[in-house]
Amino acid sequence: MNKIFEVPLYAYTRSPDQDVPAPVRHKVIVIGAGPIGLAAAIDLAQQGIEVVVLDDNDKVSFGSRAICFAKRTLEIADRLGGGRPMVDKGVQWNVGKVFFDERQVYEFNLLPEEGHANPAFINLQQYYFEQFMVDRVRELQEQGAPIEIRGRNKVEAIGTHEDHVKLEVETPEGSYTVEADWLIACDGAGSPTRRMLGLDFVGRVFEDNFLIADVIMDADFPTERWFWFDPPFNKGQSALLHKQPDGVWRIDLQLGWDIDKEREKRPENVIPRLKAMLGEDVQFELEWVSIYTFQCRRMEKFRHNRVIFAGDSAHQVSPFGARGANSGMQDTDNLCWKLKLVIDGKASESLLDSYDVERVHGADENILNSTRSTDFITPKSQMSRILRDAVLDLSEHHEFARPLVNSGRLSVPCTYDGSPLNSADALDGPARTRPGSPCPDAPLGNEFLLPKLAGKFTLLTIDADAPDMIEEDGIEVTRLALSVKDDPTLELKRRYLGDAISAVYLIRPDQHVAARRDNYEDNAFRHAIRRASGKE
Amino acid sequence: MSDLILTPNIDDADDFYADLLAAHEGLEKADSDALNARLVLVLANHIGDRSVLTQAIRAATLADE
Numbered sequence A: 001m002n003k004i005f006e007v008p009l010y011a012y013t014r015s016p017d018q019d020v021p022a023p024v025r026h027k028v029i030v031i032g033a034g035p036i037g038l039a040a041a042i043d044l045a046q047q048g049i050e051v052v053v054l055d056d057n058d059k060v061s062f063g064s065r066a067i068c069f070a071k072r073t074l075e076i077a078d079r080l081g082g083g084r085p086m087v088d089k090g091v092q093w094n095v096g097k098v099f100f101d102e103r104q105v106y107e108f109n110l111l112p113e114e115g116h117a118n119p120a121f122i123n124l125q126q127y128y129f130e131q132f133m134v135d136r137v138r139e140l141q142e143q144g145a146p147i148e149i150r151g152r153n154k155v156e157a158i159g160t161h162e163d164h165v166k167l168e169v170e171t172p173e174g175s176y177t178v179e180a181d182w183l184i185a186c187d188g189a190g191s192p193t194r195r196m197l198g199l200d201f202v203g204r205v206f207e208d209n210f211l212i213a214d215v216i217m218d219a220d221f222p223t224e225r226w227f228w229f230d231p232p233f234n235k236g237q238s239a240l241l242h243k244q245p246d247g248v249w250r251i252d253l254q255l256g257w258d259i260d261k262e263r264e265k266r267p268e269n270v271i272p273r274l275k276a277m278l279g280e281d282v283q284f285e286l287e288w289v290s291i292y293t294f295q296c297r298r299m300e301k302f303r304h305n306r307v308i309f310a311g312d313s314a315h316q317v318s319p320f321g322a323r324g325a326n327s328g329m330q331d332t333d334n335l336c337w338k339l340k341l342v343i344d345g346k347a348s349e350s351l352l353d354s355y356d357v358e359r360v361h362g363a364d365e366n367i368l369n370s371t372r373s374t375d376f377i378t379p380k381s382q383m384s385r386i387l388r389d390a391v392l393d394l395s396e397h398h399e400f401a402r403p404l405v406n407s408g409r410l411s412v413p414c415t416y417d418g419s420p421l422n423s424a425d426a427l428d429g430p431a432r433t434r435p436g437s438p439c440p441d442a443p444l445g446n447e448f449l450l451p452k453l454a455g456k457f458t459l460l461t462i463d464a465d466a467p468d469m470i471e472e473d474g475i476e477v478t479r480l481a482l483s484v485k486d487d488p489t490l491e492l493k494r495r496y497l498g499d500a501i502s503a504v505y506l507i508r509p510d511q512h513v514a515a516r517r518d519n520y521e522d523n524a525f526r527h528a529i530r531r532a533s534g535k536e
Numbered sequence B: 001m002s003d004l005i006l007t008p009n010i011d012d013a014d015d016f017y018a019d020l021l022a023a024h025e026g027l028e029k030a031d032s033d034a035l036n037a038r039l040v041l042v043l044a045n046h047i048g049d050r051s052v053l054t055q056a057i058r059a060a061t062l063a064d065e
Helices: A035-046 A071-079 A083-089 A126-142 A192-196 A261-265 A267-278 A325-343 A351-377 A382-397 A399-404 A491-496 A522-532 B013-024 B029-047 B050-060
Strands: A024-031 A051-054 A068-070 A095-100 A103-109 A121-123 A147-150 A154-160 A165-171 A174-185 A202-217 A225-229 A238-244 A248-256 A284-298 A307-309 A458-462 A469-472 A475-482 A503-507 A513-517
Touching: A024 A035, A024 A325, A035 A051, A035 A071, A035 A126, A035 A147, A035 A325, A068 A071, A068 A325, A071 A083, A071 A121, A071 A325, A083 A126, A095 A382, A103 A382, A121 A238, A126 A147, A154 A192, A174 A192, A174 A325, A192 A307, A202 A261, A202 A267, A202 A351, A248 A267, A248 A284, A261 A267, A261 A284, A267 A284, A284 A351, A325 A351, A382 A399, A382 B029, A399 B029, A458 A491, A469 A522, A475 A522, A503 A522, A513 A522, B013 B029, B029 B050
Parallel strands: A024 A051, A024 A174, A051 A147, A095 A225, A174 A307, A458 A475
Antiparallel strands: A068 A121, A095 A103, A154 A165, A165 A174, A202 A248, A202 A284, A225 A238, A238 A248, A458 A503, A469 A475, A503 A513
């Protein structure tokens, strides 16, 4: 049986661009049809912006790779029209177990907060994530949206100009030249775009390697996340077992620094390691094996005039905590509405600098979290190991030590504190919805809040008056009028009002709060709209 | 913000010190180190106040103000 990652999903076909004397100029070209590139393209096409995706391959991701998709990513995927099948296919789990040496030290239940349309996260192979996004691209194409994926189109050279970029693209039928007003590089941690432009990628490489194996097995392990520190089957190292759909299990085994990567990847070396972990009599089949080195790094700037980097091409983190694909999705979520305003002439190019400010902030937060997890999982000194082991020993007996155990902090979206797009907080409301925050979902009877805030500037009023529509310098803002009575569970009140009796929120197209007050004040909100679109 | 107490604050200080030594008695170096680490974590959790803990870490480094 062919696996889905072995079947071409966007096979090469000749483009008319290859048969014209002068290069065709597109609005936006995206390099890379991974999760982030596809998200960027769908986001732009849904807003009517013409976009072409170039990928050097013609298939979805080889092997599972990213497997943990967080709630924020699912919310973004909902806005892009592809979230539902991901949640339906994905595995949801809440229970985790932590083992140290030969024993289980404790078990936890994440008890996700109620009142959200999406689960806290799902486990899903990256190839499914990409396949659902490609399905969405096809659906948009049928509706006539200006979006195209070109498989086996490898960018070989990039020329940057003041108001466009020029690309040399290699195909099975020779090369051609094509141009774009804007280029979004989503070509991964090893980004050829970054290399061709001679740009930096600095950070820290940890002296540690991990073997990742995805195995297919009929095992009666429960749907839980199991993490081992210093287990008997991988002495002095760590291990992780996590379930994916279709009976596929993700296993991470820490290998240490001085290893021969090619040798360790061979099945005859992998299988004994897995048998030591799973038991001699467990039947399994290897689906995919890879080895990675822990590293945390980012570009100094994500925007280089007309070339914008998003996802792993801009920043790379160690994978524990699911901050790779999840943070990349937040990149495109942040970028695409801004690019739309700039392309439509409703904001100046300087608005794109806020993408840099906000997403560099996000990347730094992810790198910090990831570095801390890495320091706990792989202690760098004798004393850091002593302290780490003390935390684990205490966690078996005393609850207080459990929050100190760090086997990866699961990705939560970044709050853009201090962003130049925020207005000063003018509501005595909950901290979690202060300006810069991603809007938390809330139930509204049989519906949910977030789908009502999708893709446009919104004035959310809760028990407050305001005009149904305001326009400020070309930017239209429509009102969503709610009352605390719309949610009998009172989550809307708890998340957006706190002790206040009314509130008005200005919410950006990416569902982040730009401004809030206890009532509508025309001047204040017009000012806030200008700020949120980079005009002040 | 609470201030870290850096004046004598333990009743029967000699007894406390003797208890501390007794807990380590007969332990190998590695086990003693582990005990100390656990003790630091237990005490830190009891204090809880992050600003006091920051002051305590600083005081323990013997760095001058």
